[in-house]
Amino acid sequence: MSILNVLRSKLKKPGGEPSAEACRLLSGAEELDEAVRSGDKLMVLFYAAWCPFSRAFLKIFRARAAEGDPCYARVVVDVGDALVEKYAIAVFPTVLFFDKGALVRRLDGVYHQGLSRDQLDEFARVCSVR
Numbered sequence: 001m002s003i004l005n006v007l008r009s010k011l012k013k014p015g016g017e018p019s020a021e022a023c024r025l026l027s028g029a030e031e032l033d034e035a036v037r038s039g040d041k042l043m044v045l046f047y048a049a050w051c052p053f054s055r056a057f058l059k060i061f062r063a064r065a066a067e068g069d070p071c072y073a074r075v076v077v078d079v080g081d082a083l084v085e086k087y088a089i090a091v092f093p094t095v096l097f098f099d100k101g102a103l104v105r106r107l108d109g110v111y112h113q114g115l116s117r118d119q120l121d122e123f124a125r126v127c128s129v130r
Helices: 003-009 029-037 052-065 082-086 117-126
Strands: 023-026 042-047 071-076 094-099 102-108
Touching: 023 029, 023 052, 029 042, 029 071, 029 082, 042 052, 052 071, 052 117, 094 117, 102 117
Parallel strands: 023 071, 042 071
Antiparallel strands: 042 094, 094 102
């Protein structure tokens, strides 16, 4: 079963309610690459565990993920990590949107401010994600 199928299976609880587990923690580059290669829409949060703005936004991102499509995932990274360099992440948190296996949009955090629910909602709207 692909990573995205696993993520989709967690989107809804048996009673039809969104699941809090809908936002899967990916262990690193290999799992992320597999999820991106699936070709489906994927919203990925890159965040640092030590960053207060990342920790605050993680709650917002997970709540949004529990609402449903697309698949949401998160990756814990730090300055100097290969994924940070690969995707040119300069500020934590940053959200990348992949569609059909390609990076199509990004929402970069604001230095010393992070990201807000309104910014994520607008980003999802622009990405045609409901």
